Structures are given as C-alpha cells and as structure tokens.
Amino acid sequence: MSTGTGGPGTGRSPRGRLAALDLRLFEFAAGAHWPGAERILPRLSRAANHGALWFAAGGALAATGSPRARRAAVRGVASLALASATINTLGKRSVRRPRPALDAVPLVRQLHRQPFTTSFPSGHSASAAAFATGVALESRGWGAVLAPVAFSVAASRVYTGAHFPGDVVAGAALGVGAAYALRGLVPTRDQLPSPGKPVVDGVPALPGGEGLVMVVNSQAGSPERVRALEDALPRAEFVHCTGAELAAELEKAAPRARALGVSGGDGSVNTAAGVAVRHGLPLVVLPGGTLNHFAYDLGIEDAGDLVRAVERGQAVAVDVGRFRSGDTSGIFLNTLSLGAYPELVRERERWSGRVGGPLADVVAAVHVLRRDHPLEVLAKGRRRPLWLLFAGNCTYRRMGLTTGRRTDLADGLLDVRTVDGGRLPGLRLLAAALAGPLSRSPFHAATRLTELRVDGVTPGTPLAYDGEVTVCHGELTVHKEHEGLRVYCPPTGL
Numbered sequence: 001m002s003t004g005t006g007g008p009g010t011g012r013s014p015r016g017r018l019a020a021l022d023l024r025l026f027e028f029a030a031g032a033h034w035p036g037a038e039r040i041l042p043r044l045s046r047a048a049n050h051g052a053l054w055f056a057a058g059g060a061l062a063a064t065g066s067p068r069a070r071r072a073a074v075r076g077v078a079s080l081a082l083a084s085a086t087i088n089t090l091g092k093r094s095v096r097r098p099r100p101a102l103d104a105v106p107l108v109r110q111l112h113r114q115p116f117t118t119s120f121p122s123g124h125s126a127s128a129a130a131f132a133t134g135v136a137l138e139s140r141g142w143g144a145v146l147a148p149v150a151f152s153v154a155a156s157r158v159y160t161g162a163h164f165p166g167d168v169v170a171g172a173a174l175g176v177g178a179a180y181a182l183r184g185l186v187p188t189r190d191q192l193p194s195p196g197k198p199v200v201d202g203v204p205a206l207p208g209g210e211g212l213v214m215v216v217n218s219q220a221g222s223p224e225r226v227r228a229l230e231d232a233l234p235r236a237e238f239v240h241c242t243g244a245e246l247a248a249e250l251e252k253a254a255p256r257a258r259a260l261g262v263s264g265g266d267g268s269v270n271t272a273a274g275v276a277v278r279h280g281l282p283l284v285v286l287p288g289g290t291l292n293h294f295a296y297d298l299g300i301e302d303a304g305d306l307v308r309a310v311e312r313g314q315a316v317a318v319d320v321g322r323f324r325s326g327d328t329s330g331i332f333l334n335t336l337s338l339g340a341y342p343e344l345v346r347e348r349e350r351w352s353g354r355v356g357g358p359l360a361d362v363v364a365a366v367h368v369l370r371r372d373h374p375l376e377v378l379a380k381g382r383r384r385p386l387w388l389l390f391a392g393n394c395t396y397r398r399m400g401l402t403t404g405r406r407t408d409l410a411d412g413l414l415d416v417r418t419v420d421g422g423r424l425p426g427l428r429l430l431a432a433a434l435a436g437p438l439s440r441s442p443f444h445a446a447t448r449l450t451e452l453r454v455d456g457v458t459p460g461t462p463l464a465y466d467g468e469v470t471v472c473h474g475e476l477t478v479h480k481e482h483e484g485l486r487v488y489c490p491p492t493g494l
Contacts (some may be wrong), residue, residue, distance in 0.1 A: 022166040026100055037159060038109060045156035048124050053153070054080055054131040054300070061135070061142060065224060067287075067301045071189065072138035075182065083126040083178035086247070087171070102161045109160050122163045125154040129175030131340030133479035137179060137188045171416075198317050198410055200486050203282045204258050205313030207234025211258030212284060212310060213251050214460040215272065216240045220264040228303035229263075229286055233310060236261070247271050254279040259310070265289015266334055270466040273320065273485055274331050282315055282486040291467075294333045297406050297416040298489050315491070317483035318409040321393040322439045325463065326473030332465040333485075338389040338454065338472060339375050339461065378456030388419040391452055391478050412482045413448045420445065451479040 015227050034041070037190050047053040054076065097120040102110055117123075132150035136143020154172055157163040163171075212233065218240050230238055241249045246264070250272055254260055261284030262272035269285055276283040286306060287295035298316075300306060309315070321332040376383050392415030394406045448464035454476045461472040 018166070022164045025165045026158060027422050030161065034159065036491075041152065041156035041159045042109060044152055045124065045160050045162070048128065048153045048156075051080055051084065051127050051131075053149075054127060057131070057146065057149075063224070067292075067296070068139050068189075069142060072135040072142050073328075075138050075179075075186075075188070076131040076134035078186075079130040079175070079182050080127050081149045082182055083130035083175045084123065086174060087121065087126050088180060089124045091179060094149075097164075097167070100161055100164055112352050114162070116460070119163055121171060121174055122154070122157050122167040124157050125163075125168045125171030126178070128153040129172040130178045131175075133176045133179035134182065137183055141320040142454035156340045173479050182229040198483060200315050200483075203313045203315035203486055203488070206233075206259060209234070209236025209310060210234040212261050213257035213259075214238045214252055214261035214263065214284065214286070215246065217243050217246050217262070217264035217268045217288065218288035219243045220288040222263070222286075225286055225288060225303050226263050229306065232303055232307045243268070245274075250275040254281060257281060259284055261286065265467060266291060266293055267467040270331065270333060270468065273333055274328045277320060277331070277481075277485055282488060284310060286489045289467075294466075297409060298487060300490060306488065309488040309490045314488065315486050316409070316489045318487055319394055319412060320481040320484035321391065321414065321465075321478065322389075322481055323463075323465065323476060323478045325457075325476045328470055328473060330465060330470070331481075332391075333393055334466050335393065336391045336463070336465045336478060338457065338463055338476060339387055356445040375461050376456065377456060383456065386418055386420060388417075389454065391415070392417070395448060410483050412450060412480055414450065414452055414478060414480060416447050416449055416452060418445045451477070453477045 007487040044053075056124075057076045058073040061076075096118050099114070099119045102114075128150035132143060132146045135146055143422065154168050157168050158165050204211060209232075212235075214229070214233075214236055216238060219242055226238070230236070237253075239249050243264075246262075246268055250260065250262070254275055258281075260272060260276045260279070260281045262268050263286040264272075265287075266289060268289065272285075273280075273283055284306060285295045285298065286299055287300060295301070298318075318333070321336060323330060323332065323336055375387075376385050376386070377389075384422060392406075394409050394411050395413055395415045397405060397407050455474070457472045457474055457476060459472070459474050463470050463472045463476070
C-alpha cells in the first residue's frame with residue numbers, strides 16, 4: 001500500500017513514532033468499512049465548509065426564542081470565529097504538512113474538490129469542536145445534541161482522506177481551547193456569581209400553582225413561555241390583558257391570590273411589584289419583555305426555572321428602590337435615571353434598526369446633543385451640570401467584557417453613577433453613550449449611598465425608572481426599602 005507524498009517518516013524519535021502511528025491509523029480508517037458512512041460523512045464534511053453547517057445551527061438555536069439557546073448560539077459562533085482566526089493566522093502557517101495520499105481511500109468517499117492548504121491542523125475539526133463546546137458552555141442540553149454532529153464532522157475529515165487523525169485531534173483541541181479562551185474574556189452565565197439574596201421562609205408552596213394568579217401582558221411577547229407555565233402549573237389562574245389594563249388587573253387579582261405573578265418586561269414587573277408590596281404578597285416573575293434585567297438577575301429565564309420554586313415555596317427577599325419628586329412617587333427594581341438618558345433610549349431604538357446597535361448609540365447621542373444640554377442640579381449649595389444621573393437598586397458589577405450585573409439584590413445600597421456636563425460636555429455624552437452608563441470610564445463618577453437627594457432640577461426634566469418615563473418636579477429623593485419584596489426564585493439562583 002502506497003504512503004504517497006503525504007506519508008510521514010518512520011524514524012526512531014518520538015516525533016517519528018507518532019507520525020508512523022498517525023499513518024497507520026489513517027490507513028486503518030481508509031481500509032475499514034463504516035456502515036452507512038459513505039452516504040453521510042462526505043456530505044456532512046461538505047456541509048461544514050466555511051462553517052456553513054454551524055452558522056445554520058446557530059440560526060436554528062436563536063430562532064427557538066429561548067434566551068439560553070440564543071446565548072449558546074452567539075457563544076458557539078464567536079468560539080468558531082476565534083478558532084478559525086487562529087487556524088488561518090497561526091496554525092496553517094506554523095506546520096507545513098502535506099495532505100494524505102488518497103491511494104487507500106475508496107473513490108466513493110473522496111471529496112469532489114480536494115483541499116489544497118496544508119493538512120495540519122484540521123480547520124473543519126477546529127470549527128466543529130469550537131462551536132459545539134461554546135454551545136455546551138451555555139447550554140449542556142444543546143451541547144449534548146450537537147456533540148455527535150461535531151464528532152461526525154471531525155471523523156469525516158479522516159474518512160474522506162482530507163486529514164490524518166493527528167490533524168483532526170489537534171484541530172479539535174484548538175477549537176475547544178478557543179471556546180474556553182473566549183469564556184475567560186466573556187464569562188458564561190453560570191460563571192457569574194449568583195446574586196447573594198437572603199432566603200426567606202413563610203412563602204407558600206403552591207402545588208400545581210394553586211393560589212397563584214398570573215397576570216400576562218399579552219403585548220410583551222414570549223407566548224411560548226406562558227403556555228409552558230400554564231401546562232406546568234395547571235391549578236394557577238392566568239389572566240391575559242394588554243399593557244394598558246395591566247395595573248387594574250393586578251389590583252383585582254391581589255385580594256384572591258396567595259401569590260401574585262406577572263409575565264412581561266421590566267416595566268410590567270415594576271407595576272406588579274408595587275401591587276405585591278402594597279398587598280404583602282410574594283411575587284412570581286416570568287420574563288416576557290426585551291431586556292428582563294430583574295428576572296435574569298434572579299436567574300429566571302423560562303418557565304422551567306419557576307415551576308420548582310413555586311411548587312416548593314422557594315423564595316428570596318430583594319431590595320426595593322423608592323423615589324419621590326413633588327407629587328410623583330414610585331418604586332424601581334433595576335435603575336432610576338435623570339437627564340438625557342430617556343432621550344438617548346428613544347433615539348437609539350429609532351436608529352438601531354437602520355444602523356445597528358453600537359452605531360445607533362453614537363447617532364442617538366449626536367441627536368440629543370443637538371436638542372438638549374446638560375441639566376443643572378444643586379449639590380452642596382453649588383450648581384452642578386450633569387448629563388446623566390443613575391441610581392441602581394443594589395450594586396452593579398462587571399466580569400470580563402460582560403455588561404453590568406448585580407451580585408446581591410439585597411445589599412441595602414444605591415449604586416449612583418453620574419456623567420458630568422463640565423468641560424467638553426459633548427465629548428462626555430458621546431463617551432457615555434459608547435461605554436454605557438453602568439460601565440467604568442474617566443467620564444463617569446460612581447459612589448454607593450443608602451439614600452440620595454437632588455435639588456434644583458429644572459421642572460419637566462425626564463425621569464426614567466425600569467423602562468417607564470415620567471418627569472421630575474424640582475427635587476428628587478431616593479431611598480431603599482431593604483428586603484421589601486419577596487420573590488419566588490429557582491434553586492439555581494440561591
């Protein structure tokens with residue numbers, strides 16, 4: 001049997017012995033009969049060209065609507081991109097290994113177009129391992145589904161004669177390494193510290209959801225999550241309404257409920273939390289909006305996360321932020337902001353569909369700069385120009401390149417961030433738009449307080465809280481109600 005131009009030598013050195021073993025394994029695979037593989041593996045190998053198979057898999061995961069599946073898809077594609085970049089810039093240029101000779105490979109197995117780059121390492125194997133590992137780091141279930149496909153793609157490269165087994169092993173190892181390297185920069189959700197919330201007793205266990213009244217904002221989306229919760233908790237009462245009807249339906253539901261539930265975004269959750277606090281009821285939160293910061297910080301992503309907590313009566317106590325400005329008062333579970341931020345959000349939503357998210361932040365800041373100017377507040381007897389003032393309900397932290405997340409939802413603190421309108425005010429607002437108000441930058445100031453008072457605000461200045469917008473009436477006071485709300489929370493969040 002011919003070893004061809006790609007046959008490695010058989011020297012006595014460890015490297016030579018490895019090369020000889022690699023050749024023997026290749027020849028064994030070439031001579032073996034794999035039932036059904038002749039129809040499947042060559043096609044699978046071609047489908048994985050240029051990552052097409054994995055991009056399609058990522059699109060299918062994202063289309064499921066599950067936040068966990070979407071994160072898995074994004075991480076899988078990003079891991080694949082990192083592995084491919086490493087292969088093309090370092091791997092292929094470091095080792096100039098010829099491709100295997102095809103004498104021993106049956107013609108029916110061979111690829112129609114033979115690759116012409118160097119054999120070491122296998123790019124297909126690297127991409128397959130990187131994508132599957134990246135997905136598995138966010139979702140073990142989807143990772144288990146994709147692992148056999150990734151293994152088959154890697155095996156197909158030996159089966160079709162495109163690579164030696166050693167090339168495939170090296171490529172797969174590089175792909176796995178790329179996925180873990182990316183996790184070092186952008187941690188997976190299970191790496192982020194669980195919010196250190198105090199577990200509370202006395203919250204009723206609701207077998208089958210008995211005693212739970214769940215009010216669903218039908219305009220918030222995510223009907224598949226609601227249906228899943230209805231199936232899992234058949235004794236619960238579900239009330240479907242529009243956003244305009246939400247507050248009234250929650251108030252009507254409270255007297256007959258042992259626990260009050262809401263499905264919607266952060267604004268809907270804010271409304272439900274206010275009703276739950278007034279009536280002394282524990283709250284059930286099913287994310288159904290666009291961002292769902294509060295639910296995700298609790299570790300709640302879908303119906304499955306809630307069912308065990310509701311049926312076993314597992315709950316935590318969280319802080320509630322309270323504000324008052326003139327005759328206007330309210331609560332917030334995430335953040336409160338004063339100044340140009342509401343306008344930035346409106347403009348960003350207006351432009352994001354046209355120019356994309358990151359560029360939309362800059363365009364929004366430019367439009368706000370043309371219309372608005374820094375607001376002035378009275379601080380310690382002096383007028384102070386500010387573009388933005390944020391008060392977070394508990395401290396926001398960052399890990400790697402991730403956005404801010406709270407590691408304790410009951411720390412009793414307000415996380416206050418400001419963007420000054422001092423020297424170069426336009427540059428400050430643009431920098432704030434690029435960096436994000438909860439980030440750290442030279443243009444941001446941050447402090448931790450138990451209460452906050454701001455005076456001298458121009459009446460009519462926009463005031464945003466948990467996605468809702470009102471106006472400020474000259475002065476603003478903010479304080480915390482420590483552990484003021486009980487919320488059902490899945491065991492993974494404890």
